[in-house]
Every structure is written in C-alpha cells, then in structure tokens.
Amino acid sequence: MRHSIKNAFAVTILLGAMCPAISFADDASDASKLYKAGQLNEALKKIDAVLSQRPKDAQMRFLKGIILTEQNKANDAIVIFTKLTDDYPELPEPYNNLAVLYASNGQYLKASTALEMAIRTNPTYGTAHENLGDVYAKLASQSYDKALQLDSGNSTAKLKLNLVKNLIGNSTGGTNPKTIAATSPIANLPASPAVVATPPKSAEPKVASSPAPTTNSKATAAVNEKDTVLNTVETWAKAWSNRDVNKYLSHYAKDFQTPKGESRAAWAEDRRSRIEGKGKINVRVEDANVSIDGNSATVKFKQFYSSDRLSSTSRKVLVLSKQDGKWLIKQERSGS
Incomplete structure (x- = not known):
C-alpha cells in the first residue's frame, strides 16, 4: 500500500x-x-x-x-x-x-x-x-x-x-502520497562537530522596506507602526548576530510562549548557553511581511542563519505584542 x-x-x-x-x-x-x-x-x-x-x-x-x-x-x-x-x-x-x-x-x-x-x-x-x-x-x-x-x-x-x-481521500482509507521537495534546509540539523565552517561576511540584517506613506494621517500612522515593528525585528536579529544575549532576550515579552512549555527563565538560560557557546553567528532577515491588528503584530520572513558549525535557511514567524509602548516577541515559530 x-x-x-x-x-x-x-x-x-x-x-x-x-x-x-x-x-x-x-x-x-x-x-x-x-x-x-x-x-x-x-x-x-x-x-x-x-x-x-x-x-x-x-x-x-x-x-x-x-x-x-x-x-x-x-x-x-x-x-x-x-x-x-x-x-x-x-x-x-x-x-x-x-x-x-x-x-x-x-x-x-x-x-x-x-x-x-x-x-x-x-x-x-x-x-x-x-x-x-x-x-x-x-x-x-x-x-x-x-x-x-x-x-x-x-x-x-x-x-x-x-x-x-x-x-x-478515497475508498480504501488511504491518501495519495505527498512529499516535500528537497529545497528547504532543516534549520536545526547539526553539522559534524569536526568541521569548522566560516560563512562569508555579509551585511547587517535587512528587512523589506514598508510601503511609502500616504497623505492620509491614519495610513501614515499605520506605515510608521509597521516600520517600528520591522525595526524591532532588525535589532533582534542584530543582537543575535552580535551574541549580545541580554539585548537579544530583552526583545521577548515576559509572557513569551516558550516552544516546549518550559518556564521563560529555563528557556532564556538555554538560549544563553546556545548563543554564547557559538564562535560566530550571523542572522539575516529578508522578504519580511508585517501585519498589525491593534496591539498585536505578525511578521513573516525568510531567516538566513549561519554559525561556526551550521548554515540554514528557514521561514520564520514572529508574533509581537505592544506592551508599555514597546513591541515585544510573544510567539516564535518556524514555517509559513
């Protein structure tokens, strides 16, 4: 079958x-x-x-x-x-x-x-x-x-x-076979520890520019808010690239939904050990798309990650919430 x-x-x-x-x-x-x-x-x-x-x-x-x-x-x-x-x-x-x-x-x-x-x-x-x-x-x-x-x-x-x-899907109780083409890298598949990879030096993380502001004041405010959100994502990626863990973690809300349901403190400690343990990190954000609904923003983008042992490209989604006038990451997941 x-x-x-x-x-x-x-x-x-x-x-x-x-x-x-x-x-x-x-x-x-x-x-x-x-x-x-x-x-x-x-x-x-x-x-x-x-x-x-x-x-x-x-x-x-x-x-x-x-x-x-x-x-x-x-x-x-x-x-x-x-x-x-x-x-x-x-x-x-x-x-x-x-x-x-x-x-x-x-x-x-x-x-x-x-x-x-x-x-x-x-x-x-x-x-x-x-x-x-x-x-x-x-x-x-x-x-x-x-x-x-x-x-x-x-x-x-x-x-x-x-x-x-x-x-x-059919009378035999099965579905037609579906596979994923071999084009998308596995973001977290480790390389051989014996190989030291040195990725080429690249520019600072970039995000897609937002649409030009219109004369309508509400539209202008919306565009400016999108720029603020995109700037938050850019500084998050830059802090990660610089291995500035304190600044990197400051982009996450106190009520951040950790991927495995662990406490935020345990998650933060794990992220600290992973980031500080790398000899070199570069994170680029491209093709970013942002949507805002009140005090919630969703940013979808392509993430290019490289370190001394791993290179990967993946689709990423960040959900941010506006708290005390500042956009903070509340959810982070891979996929579209």
Whole structure:
C-alpha cells in the first residue's frame, strides 16, 4: 500500500573554510548536487566517502537515509533514521521520516509513536502534525473495519468509517502520497562537530522596506507602526548576530510562549548557553511581511542563519505584542 504522509526531504550542506576540511566539504557539496540531479548511486558513493572520515556527520547520514528511501530500501533507511534519533534526539526530521517508512509498511502504531516524538521535540513542526492526523485516520479506519467484521449491522461504525474514508481521500482509507521537495534546509540539523565552517561576511540584517506613506494621517500612522515593528525585528536579529544575549532576550515579552512549555527563565538560560557557546553567528532577515491588528503584530520572513558549525535557511514567524509602548516577541515559530 502506498504511504500518504509527508517525507521531510531536506538537507543542508556546510562549507568548510579550514584547509583540512576543504575536501570533506567539497565531497558533501558534491553529494548534495548529485542527489538533486537524480544521480543517486553516485551521491551514495560521495556520502560514504564523507562518512568514512566523519562517521557521525548528521547531514550526510540524513541524506543517505533519504536516498535509500527513494531506492525502496526501506529497512536500510529505517536503520539510518533510527540511529539518527538515538544520536540526535532533539531533531524532529528523522522521527518524521521513520514514520513515513513505518506507514508504508502498514506499521501505523510505530508511525504514530515516531510522529509524537517529532512533535515533542518541536511542537511547531506542522508536517508532523498533519502526518499524525493521517496516521490516526488510518488507524481509525482499520478499527471501524474490524468493528464491522464483528458486527456487520453496526450502523454507527459504518457511518464513522464512511466519514473517515471521505476525510482521508478515497475508498480504501488511504491518501495519495505527498512529499516535500528537497529545497528547504532543516534549520536545526547539526553539522559534524569536526568541521569548522566560516560563512562569508555579509551585511547587517535587512528587512523589506514598508510601503511609502500616504497623505492620509491614519495610513501614515499605520506605515510608521509597521516600520517600528520591522525595526524591532532588525535589532533582534542584530543582537543575535552580535551574541549580545541580554539585548537579544530583552526583545521577548515576559509572557513569551516558550516552544516546549518550559518556564521563560529555563528557556532564556538555554538560549544563553546556545548563543554564547557559538564562535560566530550571523542572522539575516529578508522578504519580511508585517501585519498589525491593534496591539498585536505578525511578521513573516525568510531567516538566513549561519554559525561556526551550521548554515540554514528557514521561514520564520514572529508574533509581537505592544506592551508599555514597546513591541515585544510573544510567539516564535518556524514555517509559513
């Protein structure tokens, strides 16, 4: 049976600047290019060459799991993704891909467990939430089928089964397979600790300019408020780039909704250790779009992040609230 849940086909390749890492970085980049060109066997050879030198490299292991999946080598891919969840339990993407493989084999309970772990590591991971809904629907369909086998006159079970089948797309109780193209990097997938990446020096963080003010006073005020919000996002990114943790944290409201439900103090301490522990950070904000509703503002933008060990691009959403005349971040999530 063809599986229906989305596979996180996405890989970020780091560029090494130090001489000992040049050939390794080139091999990693070549592997990514070969994969995107559909030359899967050649890409695997490059990946194996990298892993012979850097056996713990998460990026290359993840890409290898993706290629094995595309080659219908499900068991081998499951081994890859399972080991990644063991070594990097904080990453949601390997759990998601495990769920895809389990679902394709009809192992829906295992798939649901893997997706629950993905959501536990990142509650804002929309793909995992959607996939979990599909898996639950399939499990429900199987249970209603079983109920009808035991009692063919159970009209309630028959009605529920029809509702589920209509919900998930066809008469067999499955949905058409959907995958995510390999274009969006995984924002938090770590690089090999042995590779020191030095990203090129870039300009200060920039945000999209707002529309020109009109002669209408209310419209002018609205534009000025948007400029204020965008400036807040810009200074937030700049403080992050400068590793000025105190200034960075000052952009978050006291009632900031932490991603894992932990206390704000615990979240702030974790962010401090992560930021101060980096040798270099650069954060750029581009293609920003802001909307304001009273004392609430939503900013959607493309975030370019690089540090001494990681480069990534992701869509970001910040929800800000105006408190005592100042815009502060109340929610932060990845995705559109």
